[in-house]
Amino acid sequence: xxxxxxxxxxxxxxxxxxxxxxxxxxxxxxxxxxxxxxxxxxxxxxxxxxxxxxxxxxxxxxxxxxxxxxxxxxxxxxxxxxxxxxxxxxxxxxxxxxxxxxxxxxxxxxxxxxxxxxxxxxxxxxxxxxxxxxxxxxxxxxxxxxxxxxxxxxxxxxxxxxxxxxxxxxxxxxxxxxxxxxxxxxxxxxxxxxxxxxxxxxxxxxxxxxxxxxxxxxxxxxxxxxxxxxxxxxxxxxxxxxxxxxxxxxxxxxxxxxxxxxxxxxxxxxxxxxxxxxxxxxxxxxxxxxxxxxxxxxxxxxxxxxxxxxxxxxxxxxxxxxxxxxxxxxxxxxxxxxxxxxxxxxxxxxxxxxxxxxxxxxxxxxxxxxxxxxxxxxxxxxxxxxxxxxxxxxxxxxxxxxx
Numbered sequence: 008x009x010x011x012x013x014x015x016x017x018x019x020x021x022x023x024x025x026x027x028x029x030x031x032x033x034x035x036x037x038x039x040x041x042x043x044x045x046x047x048x049x050x051x052x053x054x055x056x057x058x059x060x061x062x063x064x065x066x067x068x069x070x071x072x073x074x075x076x077x078x079x080x081x082x083x084x085x086x087x088x089x090x091x092x093x094x095x096x097x098x099x100x101x102x103x104x105x106x107x108x109x110x111x112x113x114x115x116x117x118x119x120x121x122x123x124x125x126x127x128x129x130x131x132x133x134x135x136x137x138x139x140x141x142x143x144x145x146x147x148x149x150x151x152x153x154x155x156x157x158x159x160x161x162x163x164x165x166x167x168x169x170x171x172x173x174x175x176x177x178x179x180x181x182x183x184x185x186x187x188x189x190x191x192x193x194x195x196x197x198x199x200x201x202x203x204x205x206x207x208x209x210x211x212x213x214x215x216x217x218x219x220x221x222x223x224x225x226x227x228x229x230x231x232x233x234x235x236x237x238x239x240x241x242x243x244x245x246x247x248x249x250x251x252x253x254x255x256x257x258x259x260x261x262x263x264x265x266x267x268x269x270x271x272x273x274x275x276x277x278x279x280x281x282x283x284x285x286x287x288x289x290x291x292x293x294x295x296x297x298x299x300x301x302x303x304x305x306x307x308x309x310x311x312x313x314x315x316x317x318x319x320x321x322x323x324x325x326x327x328x329x330x331x332x333x334x335x336x337x338x339x340x341x342x343x344x345x346x347x348x349x350x351x352x353x354x355x356x357x358x359x360x361x362x363x364x365x366x367x368x369x370x371x372x373x374x375x376x377x378x379x380x381x382x383x384x385x386x387x388x389x390x391x392x393x394x395x396x397x398x399x400x401x402x403x404x405x406x407x408x409x410x
Contacts, residue, residue, distance in 0.1 A: 009127035047217040075210035077245035086180030125204035146174030222248030243269035250286035301365035304352025318409035324398035328390025
């Protein structure tokens with residue numbers, strides 16, 4: 008959606024993959040739109056609620072899948088219900104944002120938060136010629152990222168004329184005659200619109216009210232076959248938890264691949280098979296202006312909290328072979344466990360090569376490789392794509408000495 012917002016001429020509905028009538032006409036699926044499920048009765052095996060017209064309904068089930076997703080978090084601050092204060096979580100949010108930019112001739116936006124969506128929307132706004140300021144209460148720019156790599160991202164954002172305000176608690180948003188005013192201690196920011204991008208929370212209330220067990224961050228707890236604490240009820244997508252490949256513990260990391268894969272697994276398990284999912288490593292990548300930012304596995308702090316004894320290295324290398332035209336700097340951080348020698352995580356930042364390189368350590372985490380084993384990986388080499396010693400191997404060779 009952020010990339011759609013960046014293009015004023017593109018319709019948000021271009022992102023619709025399949026409309027409801029296609030499910031009905033081509034697959035024969037009884038799709039009931041404008042039906043809001045309000046209760047689940049596991050004992051009676053029914054789901055019930057009301058239609059948009061207010062008529063009650065009740066549907067029996069043999070097996071049930073809860074795929075209610077997640078919703079944007081809105082801090083409890085005065086004024087966040089003002090016109091022009093928005094979040095981006097679904098297509099209707101996207102439509103509202105694009106219409107507001109167009110109809111209100113937005114010249115300046117303030118973004119609350121500095122996460123994946125915040126950075127993508129920061130770039131989208133700048134592509135539309137909109138001035139941007141970003142603000143967050145915590146003083147650290149990207150808390151999960153190695154400080155050396157985080158500083159590179161910060162420089163890139165500021166180089167694109169984005170003003171950053173770190174460690175600024177937000178008190179309220181005020182509607183003024185000219186737009187909106189954000190109030191912080193010793194700071195006021197005027198803007199035409201405010202984007203709230205401080206995170207999401209799982210839509211798990213239906214499950215909780217039905218007596219199903221919850222996991223981290225109040226997500227719905229599921230086993231490796233996506234079954235909830237009721238064996239006839241499954242949960243998949245951003246409302247459900249997962250097991251972390253590195254720690255073995257339950258975690259909630261709402262990302263697209265896991266959501267899609269979990270939906271397929273539930274379908275297989277309901278219909279015919281026994282599909283178990285390994286879990287997640289938290290592999291993620293985002294683009295911010297000219298940088299690719301990627302991660303997989305645990306940060307140093309996450310590893311420490313999980314009971315590991317972490318060691319890390321951060322190195323800088325080149326995205327292409329020595330003297331090959333157009334090469335740029337690529338930065339790599341690896342985390343390993345001093346006690347076991349196991350690879351625990353990786354982070355990468357660069358103008359090219361980070362987004363796809365992160366898949367190598369992600370696979371290594373699935374295989375539970377040690378740092379030494381990973382350092383011996385036979386990675387591809389050609390000057391247009393990297394140096395003979397891939398940046399990941401350079402970092403791994405350094406980390407071997409510390410674990």
